[in-house]
Amino acid sequence: xxxxxxxxxxxxxxxxxxxxxxxxxxxxxxxxENRNNNSGREQRHVHEVVGSTQIxxxxxxxxxxxxxxxxxxxIPTGCGDHVxxxxxxxxxxxxxxxxxxxxxxxxxxxxxGRHVHFVEAKTTQEDGHRHxxxxxxLIEDPVGDCGD
Numbered sequence: 001x002x003x004x005x006x007x008x009x010x011x012x013x014x015x016x017x018x019x020x021x022x023x024x025x026x027x028x029x030x031x032x033e034n035r036n037n038n039s040g041r042e043q044r045h046v047h048e049v050v051g052s053t054q055i056x057x058x059x060x061x062x063x064x065x066x067x068x069x070x071x072x073x074x075i076p077t078g079c080g081d082h083v084x085x086x087x088x089x090x091x092x093x094x095x096x097x098x099x100x101x102x103x104x105x106x107x108x109x110x111x112x113g114r115h116v117h118f119v120e121a122k123t124t125q126e127d128g129h130r131h132x133x134x135x136x137x138l139i140e141d142p143v144g145d146c147g148d
Contacts, residue, residue, distance in 0.1 A: 044074035053131030065090035098123035
Protein backbone atom coordinates (compact mmCIF):
# COMPACT_ATOMS: atom_id res chain seq x y z
CA UNK A 1 0.00 0.00 0.00
CA UNK A 2 1.16 3.53 -0.47
CA UNK A 3 1.05 5.54 2.73
CA UNK A 4 1.23 9.29 3.04
CA UNK A 5 3.09 10.79 5.94
CA UNK A 6 3.77 14.20 7.38
CA UNK A 7 7.36 15.04 8.09
CA UNK A 8 8.91 18.15 9.59
CA UNK A 9 12.45 19.05 8.59
CA UNK A 10 15.18 20.73 10.70
CA UNK A 11 14.57 24.15 9.17
CA UNK A 12 10.87 24.13 10.06
CA UNK A 13 9.62 23.42 6.54
CA UNK A 14 7.00 20.72 6.25
CA UNK A 15 7.01 18.16 3.52
CA UNK A 16 4.56 15.51 2.43
CA UNK A 17 5.96 12.28 1.04
CA UNK A 18 4.31 9.10 -0.13
CA UNK A 19 6.23 6.00 0.83
CA UNK A 20 6.15 3.12 3.24
CA UNK A 21 7.89 4.56 6.31
CA UNK A 22 9.25 1.19 7.43
CA UNK A 23 12.49 1.91 5.56
CA UNK A 24 12.73 5.40 7.08
CA UNK A 25 12.24 3.98 10.57
CA UNK A 26 14.72 1.17 9.91
CA UNK A 27 17.31 3.73 8.79
CA UNK A 28 16.89 5.60 12.07
CA UNK A 29 17.38 2.58 14.36
CA UNK A 30 21.10 3.31 14.62
CA UNK A 31 20.39 6.81 15.99
CA UNK A 32 17.70 5.54 18.37
CA GLU A 33 19.58 3.41 20.90
CA ASN A 34 16.72 3.43 23.43
CA ARG A 35 14.24 1.45 21.31
CA ASN A 36 12.23 -0.86 23.54
CA ASN A 37 12.88 -4.50 22.77
CA ASN A 38 11.74 -5.75 26.20
CA SER A 39 15.32 -6.55 27.19
CA GLY A 40 15.42 -4.13 30.11
CA ARG A 41 16.14 -1.01 28.08
CA GLU A 42 14.25 2.18 28.80
CA GLN A 43 11.30 2.96 26.53
CA ARG A 44 11.00 6.42 25.01
CA HIS A 45 7.70 8.20 25.45
CA VAL A 46 4.59 7.64 23.32
CA HIS A 47 1.41 9.66 22.63
CA GLU A 48 -2.26 8.83 22.35
CA VAL A 49 -3.83 9.85 19.05
CA VAL A 50 -7.62 10.12 18.70
CA GLY A 51 -9.49 11.70 15.80
CA SER A 52 -11.96 11.65 12.94
CA THR A 53 -11.48 11.85 9.20
CA GLN A 54 -13.08 14.52 7.07
CA ILE A 55 -16.42 13.72 5.43
CA UNK A 56 -16.15 12.09 2.01
CA UNK A 57 -18.90 11.40 -0.51
CA UNK A 58 -22.17 13.18 -1.01
CA UNK A 59 -25.84 12.79 -0.29
CA UNK A 60 -26.70 9.42 1.25
CA UNK A 61 -23.08 8.18 0.83
CA UNK A 62 -21.48 11.03 2.83
CA UNK A 63 -19.57 9.61 5.80
CA UNK A 64 -16.45 9.87 7.90
CA UNK A 65 -14.49 7.51 10.14
CA UNK A 66 -13.05 7.60 13.66
CA UNK A 67 -9.69 6.28 14.87
CA UNK A 68 -7.71 5.84 18.08
CA UNK A 69 -4.16 4.55 18.60
CA UNK A 70 -0.96 4.95 20.59
CA UNK A 71 2.08 6.18 18.68
CA UNK A 72 5.35 4.36 18.43
CA UNK A 73 8.30 5.44 20.55
CA UNK A 74 10.12 8.71 19.88
CA ILE A 75 12.38 8.64 16.82
CA PRO A 76 15.16 11.27 17.01
CA THR A 77 15.45 13.43 13.89
CA GLY A 78 18.99 14.63 14.51
CA CYS A 79 17.81 18.20 14.99
CA GLY A 80 17.25 18.01 18.74
CA ASP A 81 13.68 17.06 17.88
CA HIS A 82 11.80 13.82 17.32
CA VAL A 83 8.81 12.29 15.54
CA UNK A 84 6.62 9.23 16.14
CA UNK A 85 5.34 6.51 13.84
CA UNK A 86 1.55 6.17 13.81
CA UNK A 87 -0.50 3.24 12.52
CA UNK A 88 -4.24 2.80 12.73
CA UNK A 89 -7.29 1.26 11.17
CA UNK A 90 -10.46 3.37 11.23
CA UNK A 91 -13.83 2.19 12.45
CA UNK A 92 -16.00 0.18 10.06
CA UNK A 93 -18.49 2.65 8.58
CA UNK A 94 -20.46 2.58 5.33
CA UNK A 95 -19.33 -1.01 4.74
CA UNK A 96 -15.56 -0.43 4.87
CA UNK A 97 -12.58 0.85 6.86
CA UNK A 98 -9.34 2.68 5.98
CA UNK A 99 -5.77 2.43 7.25
CA UNK A 100 -2.95 4.87 7.82
CA UNK A 101 0.72 4.41 8.53
CA UNK A 102 3.07 7.36 8.73
CA UNK A 103 4.91 9.77 10.96
CA UNK A 104 4.04 12.83 12.97
CA UNK A 105 5.65 16.21 12.62
CA UNK A 106 8.15 17.36 15.23
CA UNK A 107 7.34 18.24 18.84
CA UNK A 108 5.15 21.32 19.46
CA UNK A 109 5.69 22.70 23.00
CA UNK A 110 2.48 23.33 24.97
CA UNK A 111 3.95 24.47 28.30
CA UNK A 112 4.92 22.74 31.49
CA GLY A 113 7.72 20.89 29.67
CA ARG A 114 5.19 18.93 27.60
CA HIS A 115 4.51 18.77 23.89
CA VAL A 116 2.17 17.40 21.22
CA HIS A 117 2.64 16.35 17.58
CA PHE A 118 0.60 17.23 14.47
CA VAL A 119 -0.33 15.01 11.53
CA GLU A 120 -2.13 16.03 8.33
CA ALA A 121 -2.49 13.21 5.81
CA LYS A 122 -4.80 10.85 3.91
CA THR A 123 -5.91 7.31 4.62
CA THR A 124 -5.55 4.38 2.24
CA GLN A 125 -8.05 4.16 -0.60
CA GLU A 126 -11.02 1.87 0.03
CA ASP A 127 -14.43 1.74 -1.65
CA GLY A 128 -13.13 4.12 -4.33
CA HIS A 129 -12.06 6.98 -2.03
CA ARG A 130 -9.62 8.23 0.62
CA HIS A 131 -10.22 10.47 3.63
CA UNK A 132 -8.13 13.45 4.70
CA UNK A 133 -7.54 14.04 8.39
CA UNK A 134 -5.80 16.49 10.70
CA UNK A 135 -4.99 15.53 14.25
CA UNK A 136 -2.82 16.62 17.16
CA UNK A 137 -1.61 13.96 19.57
CA LEU A 138 -2.41 14.15 23.24
CA ILE A 139 0.38 15.25 25.56
CA GLU A 140 2.92 12.73 26.76
CA ASP A 141 2.67 11.69 30.42
CA PRO A 142 -0.76 13.30 31.05
CA VAL A 143 -0.89 12.27 34.72
CA GLY A 144 2.70 13.26 35.57
CA ASP A 145 3.66 16.22 37.75
CA CYS A 146 1.81 19.45 36.96
CA GLY A 147 5.06 21.41 36.89
CA ASP A 148 3.96 23.81 39.66
